Amino acid sequence: MMNAVAIPPFERFYEEYRDEIxxxxxxxAGRDAVDDAFQETFLRALRGYPSLRHGRHLRAWAYTIxxxxxxxxxxxxxxxxxxxxxxxxxxxPAYAELDHxxxxxxxxxxxxxxxxxxxxxxxxxxxxxxGSSEDAARQAASSGVRRLRRRMT
Amino acid sequence: xxxxTNTDLAFRExxxxxxxxxxxxxxTDSPVGQLLVAATEQGVCRISxxxxxEAELERLASAHGLRVLRTxxxxxxxxxxxxxxxxxxxxxxxxPVDLRALPAFQQLVLAELQRVPYGQVDxxxxxxARIGKPRAARxxxxxxxxxxxxxxxxCHRIVGSTGNLVGYxxxxxxxxxxxxxxxxxxx
Numbered sequence: 001m002m003n004a005v006a007i008p009p010f011e012r013f014y015e016e017y018r019d020e021i022x023x024x025x026x027x028x029a030g031r032d033a034v035d036d037a038f039q040e041t042f043l044r045a046l047r048g049y050p051s052l053r054h055g056r057h058l059r060a061w062a063y064t065i066x067x068x069x070x071x072x073x074x075x076x077x078x079x080x081x082x083x084x085x086x087x088x089x090x091x092x093p094a095y096a097e098l099d100h101x102x103x104x105x106x107x108x109x110x111x112x113x114x115x116x117x118x119x120x121x122x123x124x125x126x127x128x129x130x131g132s133s134e135d136a137a138r139q140a141a142s143s144g145v146r147r148l149r150r151r152m153t
Numbered sequence: 154x155x156x157x158t159n160t161d162l163a164f165r166e167x168x169x170x171x172x173x174x175x176x177x178x179x180x181t182d183s184p185v186g187q188l189l190v191a192a193t194e195q196g197v198c199r200i201s202x203x204x205x206x207e208a209e210l211e212r213l214a215s216a217h218g219l220r221v222l223r224t225x226x227x228x229x230x231x232x233x234x235x236x237x238x239x240x241x242x243x244x245x246x247x248x249p250v251d252l253r254a255l256p257a258f259q260q261l262v263l264a265e266l267q268r269v270p271y272g273q274v275d276x277x278x279x280x281x282a283r284i285g286k287p288r289a290a291r292x293x294x295x296x297x298x299x300x301x302x303x304x305x306x307x308c309h310r311i312v313g314s315t316g317n318l319v320g321y322x323x324x325x326x327x328x329x330x331x332x333x334x335x336x337x338x339x340x
Contacts, residue, residue: 009214023154
Protein backbone atom coordinates (compact mmCIF):
# COMPACT_ATOMS: atom_id res chain seq x y z
CA MET A 1 0.00 0.00 0.00
CA MET A 2 1.28 3.42 -0.85
CA ASN A 3 1.58 5.95 1.94
CA ALA A 4 -0.08 9.28 1.44
CA VAL A 5 2.61 11.87 0.79
CA ALA A 6 1.78 15.18 2.40
CA ILE A 7 1.92 18.29 0.26
CA PRO A 8 4.58 20.61 1.71
CA PRO A 9 3.97 24.32 2.35
CA PHE A 10 4.55 26.15 -0.97
CA GLU A 11 7.74 27.83 0.28
CA ARG A 12 9.40 24.45 0.70
CA PHE A 13 8.27 23.21 -2.71
CA TYR A 14 9.55 26.44 -4.27
CA GLU A 15 12.92 26.34 -2.48
CA GLU A 16 13.44 22.73 -3.45
CA TYR A 17 12.84 23.08 -7.19
CA ARG A 18 13.43 26.72 -8.11
CA ASP A 19 17.11 26.33 -9.06
CA GLU A 20 16.76 23.30 -11.30
CA ILE A 21 13.61 24.70 -12.91
CA UNK A 22 15.44 27.92 -13.59
CA UNK A 23 18.31 26.00 -15.20
CA UNK A 24 15.86 23.92 -17.21
CA UNK A 25 13.97 26.99 -18.44
CA UNK A 26 17.16 28.72 -19.41
CA UNK A 27 17.94 25.85 -21.73
CA UNK A 28 14.42 25.51 -23.02
CA ALA A 29 13.35 29.15 -23.30
CA GLY A 30 16.70 30.87 -23.67
CA ARG A 31 18.52 33.52 -21.73
CA ASP A 32 16.23 36.40 -22.73
CA ALA A 33 12.97 34.67 -21.87
CA VAL A 34 14.01 32.73 -18.79
CA ASP A 35 13.06 35.27 -16.11
CA ASP A 36 9.50 35.71 -17.36
CA ALA A 37 9.11 32.00 -17.94
CA PHE A 38 10.37 31.26 -14.43
CA GLN A 39 7.90 33.64 -12.78
CA GLU A 40 5.05 32.39 -14.92
CA THR A 41 5.90 28.77 -14.06
CA PHE A 42 5.70 29.29 -10.32
CA LEU A 43 2.67 31.58 -10.53
CA ARG A 44 0.88 28.76 -12.38
CA ALA A 45 2.11 26.35 -9.72
CA LEU A 46 0.63 28.59 -7.02
CA ARG A 47 -2.71 28.71 -8.85
CA GLY A 48 -2.74 24.94 -9.16
CA TYR A 49 -1.43 24.18 -5.67
CA PRO A 50 -4.80 24.02 -3.89
CA SER A 51 -6.03 21.30 -6.26
CA LEU A 52 -3.11 18.92 -5.64
CA ARG A 53 -4.32 15.77 -3.97
CA HIS A 54 -0.99 14.44 -2.66
CA GLY A 55 2.70 15.31 -2.62
CA ARG A 56 3.95 12.59 -4.97
CA HIS A 57 5.54 13.55 -8.31
CA LEU A 58 5.92 17.21 -7.34
CA ARG A 59 9.17 17.41 -9.27
CA ALA A 60 7.60 16.04 -12.43
CA TRP A 61 4.66 18.40 -11.88
CA ALA A 62 7.05 21.36 -11.73
CA TYR A 63 8.72 20.24 -14.98
CA THR A 64 5.30 19.76 -16.56
CA ILE A 65 4.38 23.36 -15.88
CA UNK A 66 7.79 24.71 -16.89
CA UNK A 67 7.70 22.84 -20.19
CA UNK A 68 4.21 24.11 -20.99
CA UNK A 69 5.24 27.65 -20.17
CA UNK A 70 8.29 27.38 -22.43
CA UNK A 71 6.18 25.98 -25.26
CA UNK A 72 3.56 28.71 -24.79
CA UNK A 73 6.26 31.37 -24.82
CA UNK A 74 7.66 30.01 -28.07
CA UNK A 75 4.22 29.93 -29.67
CA UNK A 76 3.72 33.57 -28.76
CA UNK A 77 6.83 34.59 -30.64
CA UNK A 78 7.38 34.60 -34.37
CA UNK A 79 8.47 31.22 -35.69
CA UNK A 80 12.19 31.25 -35.11
CA UNK A 81 13.40 27.74 -35.85
CA UNK A 82 16.20 27.31 -33.32
CA UNK A 83 16.37 27.88 -29.59
CA UNK A 84 19.22 30.21 -28.66
CA UNK A 85 22.65 28.72 -28.20
CA UNK A 86 23.72 28.88 -24.57
CA UNK A 87 27.16 28.85 -23.03
CA UNK A 88 28.25 25.63 -21.36
CA UNK A 89 28.08 25.43 -17.58
CA UNK A 90 31.06 24.83 -15.35
CA UNK A 91 29.73 21.64 -13.84
CA UNK A 92 28.15 19.49 -16.46
CA PRO A 93 25.28 17.29 -15.34
CA ALA A 94 23.55 15.17 -17.99
CA TYR A 95 21.17 17.88 -19.07
CA ALA A 96 24.08 20.23 -19.64
CA GLU A 97 25.74 17.67 -21.93
CA LEU A 98 22.55 17.65 -23.97
CA ASP A 99 22.41 21.41 -24.05
CA HIS A 100 24.37 22.21 -27.20
CA UNK A 101 23.43 18.92 -28.86
CA UNK A 102 19.69 19.52 -28.77
CA UNK A 103 19.83 23.26 -29.41
CA UNK A 104 18.13 23.22 -32.79
CA UNK A 105 15.69 20.34 -32.43
CA UNK A 106 11.99 21.24 -32.65
CA UNK A 107 10.74 22.34 -29.20
CA UNK A 108 8.71 19.23 -28.39
CA UNK A 109 11.46 16.83 -29.43
CA UNK A 110 14.01 18.85 -27.53
CA UNK A 111 11.87 18.81 -24.40
CA UNK A 112 11.31 15.06 -24.70
CA UNK A 113 15.02 14.30 -25.21
CA UNK A 114 16.13 16.59 -22.38
CA UNK A 115 13.51 15.29 -19.95
CA UNK A 116 14.22 11.65 -20.80
CA UNK A 117 18.01 11.59 -21.06
CA UNK A 118 18.95 14.72 -19.17
CA UNK A 119 16.55 14.51 -16.23
CA UNK A 120 15.78 10.81 -16.32
CA UNK A 121 12.01 11.30 -16.17
CA UNK A 122 9.91 8.35 -17.32
CA UNK A 123 7.59 8.59 -20.30
CA UNK A 124 4.48 8.96 -18.17
CA UNK A 125 5.92 12.12 -16.61
CA UNK A 126 7.21 13.40 -19.94
CA UNK A 127 3.77 12.83 -21.42
CA UNK A 128 2.18 14.98 -18.75
CA UNK A 129 4.95 17.54 -19.20
CA UNK A 130 4.19 17.76 -22.92
CA GLY A 131 0.46 17.47 -22.47
CA SER A 132 0.48 14.45 -24.78
CA SER A 133 0.05 10.68 -24.60
CA GLU A 134 2.85 8.43 -23.41
CA ASP A 135 3.22 7.07 -26.93
CA ALA A 136 3.56 10.54 -28.35
CA ALA A 137 6.21 11.37 -25.73
CA ARG A 138 8.16 8.22 -26.63
CA GLN A 139 7.77 9.10 -30.31
CA ALA A 140 9.03 12.66 -29.75
CA ALA A 141 12.09 11.45 -27.84
CA SER A 142 12.99 8.82 -30.40
CA SER A 143 12.55 11.08 -33.40
CA GLY A 144 14.66 13.67 -31.57
CA VAL A 145 17.38 11.08 -31.07
CA ARG A 146 17.10 9.96 -34.73
CA ARG A 147 17.49 13.54 -35.85
CA LEU A 148 20.58 13.96 -33.67
CA ARG A 149 22.08 10.72 -35.06
CA ARG A 150 21.48 11.81 -38.62
CA ARG A 151 23.23 15.04 -37.91
CA MET A 152 26.25 13.33 -36.38
CA THR A 153 26.83 10.85 -39.17
CA UNK B 154 22.70 27.22 -11.35
CA UNK B 155 20.78 29.30 -8.85
CA UNK B 156 17.90 31.67 -9.49
CA UNK B 157 19.11 35.30 -9.64
CA THR B 158 18.01 37.21 -6.55
CA ASN B 159 16.04 39.76 -8.56
CA THR B 160 14.06 37.07 -10.34
CA ASP B 161 13.36 35.31 -7.06
CA LEU B 162 12.19 38.54 -5.39
CA ALA B 163 10.11 39.52 -8.43
CA PHE B 164 8.29 36.20 -8.30
CA ARG B 165 7.60 36.55 -4.57
CA GLU B 166 6.24 40.07 -5.06
CA UNK B 167 4.01 39.06 -7.95
CA UNK B 168 2.65 36.11 -6.00
CA UNK B 169 1.54 38.49 -3.25
CA UNK B 170 0.35 41.22 -5.63
CA UNK B 171 -1.83 38.74 -7.52
CA UNK B 172 -3.37 37.58 -4.21
CA UNK B 173 -2.25 33.99 -4.74
CA UNK B 174 -1.05 33.42 -1.17
CA UNK B 175 -2.83 32.02 1.85
CA UNK B 176 -0.11 33.42 4.10
CA UNK B 177 2.84 35.74 3.53
CA UNK B 178 5.63 35.85 6.10
CA UNK B 179 8.93 37.56 6.71
CA UNK B 180 11.60 37.78 9.37
CA THR B 181 12.47 40.99 11.17
CA ASP B 182 14.90 42.01 13.90
CA SER B 183 13.71 43.58 17.11
CA PRO B 184 14.98 44.36 20.64
CA VAL B 185 13.41 41.05 21.74
CA GLY B 186 15.28 39.09 19.07
CA GLN B 187 14.37 37.94 15.60
CA LEU B 188 10.65 37.74 14.93
CA LEU B 189 8.70 35.90 12.28
CA VAL B 190 5.68 37.94 11.21
CA ALA B 191 2.96 36.36 9.08
CA ALA B 192 -0.24 37.74 7.58
CA THR B 193 -3.22 36.57 5.57
CA GLU B 194 -5.30 38.88 3.38
CA GLN B 195 -7.30 39.63 6.55
CA GLY B 196 -4.46 40.66 8.81
CA VAL B 197 -1.53 39.55 10.94
CA CYS B 198 -2.01 35.94 12.01
CA ARG B 199 1.30 35.11 13.63
CA ILE B 200 4.27 36.66 15.42
CA SER B 201 6.89 34.20 16.67
CA UNK B 202 9.89 34.64 18.92
CA UNK B 203 13.02 32.64 18.04
CA UNK B 204 11.33 31.25 14.95
CA UNK B 205 12.18 27.78 13.69
CA UNK B 206 11.30 28.20 10.00
CA GLU B 207 10.47 24.55 9.27
CA ALA B 208 8.07 24.22 12.18
CA GLU B 209 6.57 27.64 11.49
CA LEU B 210 5.87 26.81 7.84
CA GLU B 211 4.05 23.64 8.82
CA ARG B 212 2.08 25.45 11.47
CA LEU B 213 1.07 28.31 9.15
CA ALA B 214 0.11 25.87 6.41
CA SER B 215 -2.08 23.77 8.65
CA ALA B 216 -3.82 26.79 10.16
CA HIS B 217 -4.28 28.94 7.04
CA GLY B 218 -3.54 26.99 3.85
CA LEU B 219 -0.60 25.52 1.94
CA ARG B 220 0.27 28.58 -0.12
CA VAL B 221 2.78 29.99 2.35
CA LEU B 222 5.54 32.17 0.90
CA ARG B 223 8.19 34.45 2.28
CA THR B 224 7.75 37.93 0.84
CA UNK B 225 8.26 41.34 2.38
CA UNK B 226 5.67 43.66 0.80
CA UNK B 227 2.54 42.44 2.69
CA UNK B 228 4.48 42.64 5.97
CA UNK B 229 5.65 46.22 5.56
CA UNK B 230 2.93 47.74 7.72
CA UNK B 231 3.29 45.24 10.57
CA UNK B 232 7.06 45.65 10.53
CA UNK B 233 6.79 49.43 10.54
CA UNK B 234 4.30 49.45 13.42
CA UNK B 235 6.45 47.03 15.42
CA UNK B 236 9.50 49.23 14.84
CA UNK B 237 7.55 52.29 16.03
CA UNK B 238 6.33 50.39 19.09
CA UNK B 239 9.85 49.33 20.05
CA UNK B 240 11.08 52.90 19.57
CA UNK B 241 8.38 54.06 21.98
CA UNK B 242 6.60 56.05 19.26
CA UNK B 243 3.48 53.87 19.08
CA UNK B 244 1.12 52.91 21.90
CA UNK B 245 -1.59 51.21 19.89
CA UNK B 246 -1.42 49.04 16.81
CA UNK B 247 -3.59 49.99 13.84
CA UNK B 248 -2.92 46.83 11.86
CA PRO B 249 -5.71 44.29 11.52
CA VAL B 250 -5.23 40.81 13.02
CA ASP B 251 -6.66 37.56 11.69
CA LEU B 252 -7.79 35.29 14.53
CA ARG B 253 -10.30 33.25 12.51
CA ALA B 254 -8.34 30.02 12.90
CA LEU B 255 -8.69 30.11 16.72
CA PRO B 256 -11.34 28.51 18.95
CA ALA B 257 -14.18 30.85 19.96
CA PHE B 258 -13.16 31.02 23.63
CA GLN B 259 -9.64 32.09 22.72
CA GLN B 260 -10.94 34.72 20.32
CA LEU B 261 -13.10 36.09 23.14
CA VAL B 262 -10.18 36.24 25.57
CA LEU B 263 -7.87 37.89 23.03
CA ALA B 264 -10.50 40.44 22.04
CA GLU B 265 -10.92 41.45 25.69
CA LEU B 266 -7.15 41.50 26.18
CA GLN B 267 -6.83 44.11 23.45
CA ARG B 268 -8.70 46.53 25.72
CA VAL B 269 -5.95 46.49 28.34
CA PRO B 270 -4.23 49.82 27.64
CA TYR B 271 -0.56 50.45 26.95
CA GLY B 272 1.49 50.69 30.12
CA GLN B 273 -1.12 49.02 32.34
CA VAL B 274 -1.51 45.48 33.57
CA ASP B 275 -4.38 43.24 34.60
CA UNK B 276 -4.54 39.77 36.17
CA UNK B 277 -5.68 36.43 34.75
CA UNK B 278 -8.60 36.50 37.18
CA UNK B 279 -9.43 40.08 36.21
CA UNK B 280 -9.54 39.19 32.56
CA UNK B 281 -11.65 36.09 33.30
CA ALA B 282 -14.13 38.26 35.21
CA ARG B 283 -14.31 40.75 32.35
CA ILE B 284 -15.42 38.07 29.90
CA GLY B 285 -18.06 36.95 32.41
CA LYS B 286 -16.26 33.77 33.49
CA PRO B 287 -14.67 34.68 36.84
CA ARG B 288 -13.73 31.07 37.61
CA ALA B 289 -11.91 30.57 34.31
CA ALA B 290 -8.59 32.21 35.21
CA ARG B 291 -6.67 29.04 34.36
CA UNK B 292 -8.38 28.66 30.99
CA UNK B 293 -7.65 32.32 30.30
CA UNK B 294 -3.99 31.61 31.08
CA UNK B 295 -4.03 28.78 28.54
CA UNK B 296 -5.61 30.99 25.89
CA UNK B 297 -2.97 33.68 26.47
CA UNK B 298 -0.17 31.14 26.41
CA UNK B 299 -1.21 30.19 22.87
CA UNK B 300 -1.69 33.79 21.70
CA UNK B 301 -0.54 33.63 18.05
CA UNK B 302 0.07 37.39 17.82
CA UNK B 303 2.03 38.42 20.93
CA UNK B 304 3.14 42.05 21.33
CA UNK B 305 0.29 43.28 19.06
CA UNK B 306 -2.24 41.47 21.24
CA UNK B 307 -0.62 42.37 24.55
CA CYS B 308 -0.62 39.17 26.62
CA HIS B 309 2.50 40.58 28.31
CA ARG B 310 0.15 42.97 30.17
CA ILE B 311 -1.43 40.14 32.16
CA VAL B 312 0.28 39.27 35.45
CA GLY B 313 -0.36 37.02 38.45
CA SER B 314 -2.76 37.99 41.22
CA THR B 315 0.11 39.21 43.40
CA GLY B 316 1.54 41.32 40.62
CA ASN B 317 4.40 38.97 39.78
CA LEU B 318 5.05 38.36 36.11
CA VAL B 319 4.26 34.59 36.22
CA GLY B 320 4.60 33.17 32.70
CA TYR B 321 5.11 34.22 29.11
CA UNK B 322 5.35 31.95 26.08
CA UNK B 323 8.19 34.11 24.78
CA UNK B 324 10.08 33.92 28.10
CA UNK B 325 9.86 36.08 31.21
CA UNK B 326 12.78 38.26 30.15
CA UNK B 327 10.84 39.41 27.12
CA UNK B 328 7.73 40.06 29.19
CA UNK B 329 9.80 42.19 31.54
CA UNK B 330 11.37 44.05 28.63
CA UNK B 331 8.01 44.79 26.99
CA UNK B 332 6.45 45.98 30.25
CA UNK B 333 9.57 48.04 30.99
CA UNK B 334 9.30 49.64 27.56
CA UNK B 335 5.71 50.58 28.30
CA UNK B 336 6.57 51.82 31.79
CA UNK B 337 4.11 49.37 33.36
CA UNK B 338 6.41 47.25 35.48
CA UNK B 339 5.67 48.87 38.83
CA UNK B 340 2.21 47.53 39.58
